[in-house]
Amino acid sequence: MNTIKPSEFTTQFAADVFEGLTSHPKSLSSKYFYDKKGDEIFQEIMHLPEYYLTGKEFDILQENKSALAEAFASPSGFDLIELGAGDGKKTKILLKHFTEKKLDFTFVPVDISHNVLQQLASDLQKEIPELKVTPRQGMYKKVLEQLAEYQTRKKVILFLGSNIGNLPQEEALNFLKKISSSMAQDDLFFMGVDQKKNPETILAAYNDTQGVTAEFNRNLLRRINRELGANFDPDAFIHWPFYDPETGMAKSYLVSKKEQTVQINSLNLEVHFAAWESIHTEISQKYDDTSISWLAREAGLSVSESFSDTENCFKNYIFKKL
Numbered sequence: 627m628n629t630i631k632p633s634e635f636t637t638q639f640a641a642d643v644f645e646g647l648t649s650h651p652k653s654l655s656s657k658y659f660y661d662k663k664g665d666e667i668f669q670e671i672m673h674l675p676e677y678y679l680t681g682k683e684f685d686i687l688q689e690n691k692s693a694l695a696e697a698f699a700s701p702s703g704f705d706l707i708e709l710g711a712g713d714g715k716k717t718k719i720l721l722k723h724f725t726e727k728k729l730d731f732t733f734v735p736v737d738i739s740h741n742v743l744q745q746l747a748s749d750l751q752k753e754i755p756e757l758k759v760t761p762r763q764g765m766y767k768k769v770l771e772q773l774a775e776y777q778t779r780k781k782v783i784l785f786l787g788s789n790i791g792n793l794p795q796e797e798a799l800n801f802l803k804k805i806s807s808s809m810a811q812d813d814l815f816f817m818g819v820d821q822k823k824n825p826e827t828i829l830a831a832y833n834d835t836q837g838v839t840a841e842f843n844r845n846l847l848r849r850i851n852r853e854l855g856a857n858f859d860p861d862a863f864i865h866w867p868f869y870d871p872e873t874g875m876a877k878s879y880l881v882s883k884k885e886q887t888v889q890i891n892s893l894n895l896e897v898h899f900a901a902w903e904s905i906h907t908e909i910s911q912k913y914d915d916t917s918i919s920w921l922a923r924e925a926g927l928s929v930s931e932s933f934s935d936t937e938n939c940f941k942n943y944i945f946k947k948l
């Protein structure tokens with residue numbers, strides 16, 4: 627019998643795991659994929675042949691870096707704030723180009739993962755020593771509330787890698803509304819968005835043949851074992867991604883292969899799974915121009931420019947305040 631009240635949990639992770647695994651149906655938030663091990667596995671995912679998102683966005687940034695320098699530059703300089711910066715592999719294209727062009731700017735990478743931020747700051751120090759970097763560790767929600775502080779000069783907010791797709795549609799809209807309300811009239815929001823396409827291509831991106839994405843998904847259970855003293859057997863769960871071309875939603879689950887009970891010591895909790903019961907772990911929503919324009923309008927933004935690869939597989943949009 628559980629005796630801990632959710633308000634007594636010492637970390638947000640503990641509270642969210644408790645809430646997700648005592649709900650029906652069960653769920654865990656994808657933001658918890660990214661512990662040290664998860665960061666490493668995600669970097670492997672970005673190099674998989676099936677995970678086209680990174681390569682496509684990389685090419686778009688490479689191809690359009692001069693146009694972006696022109697759009698972002700401002701006589702009094704600007705703050706380049708990246709939400710969910712990760713390893714910054716793609717952003718470095720812009721950081722190097724802007725530095726070569728002697729643009730006056732400060733880079734503010736934001737990420738929930740302390741580990742990934744430290745790594746990024748140290749890489750940037752080596753690769754672009756003249757770059758001004760001010761890392762901020764935290765969740766989008768919290769950082770978005772603080773964004774209004776950055777009002778002394780133009781700010782350009784980056785949100786790459788189709789991270790917007792990890793938010794359910796209502797949260798995505800609220801997220802964009804918060805971005806919009808933190809923006810002054812000259813500020814810009816630059817977002818990378820994976821597009822609706824052949825369902826086979828999308829599904830393969832979340833179901834690679836080497837099983838790396840499956841391990842990324844199962845690492846969430848390993849993280850609960852490590853951090854909350856649980857005894858999940860990750861191999862007793864299958865990774866189950868699927869894509870619905872009607873809604874554009876890709877979803878991933880962990881599905882229990884058998885009836886089982888898991889102990890989570892720090893939560894003083896026993897979690898029972900029926901055979902084939904699922905835990906929903908990730909949403910990767912795919913968009914098109916119509917749905918992006920609608921979201922933008924609802925949030926008080928408008929698309930001022932967009933850039934895509936030759937097959938319209940992936941798009942990067944610049945938004946202005948309406």
Ligand SMILES: C[S@@+](CC[C@H](N)C(=O)[O-])C[C@H]1O[C@@H](n2cnc3c(N)ncnc32)[C@H](O)[C@@H]1O
Nearest residue numbers: 657660710711712737738739764765766786787
């Ligand atoms: C899918 S990776 C993308 C990284 C990078 N933007 C790219 O395009 O390659 C998502 C990144 O966002 C971070 N992240 C996920 N959810 C977050 C949240 N709620 N608040 C802050 N960072 C978050 C993760 O730690 C991870 O580094």
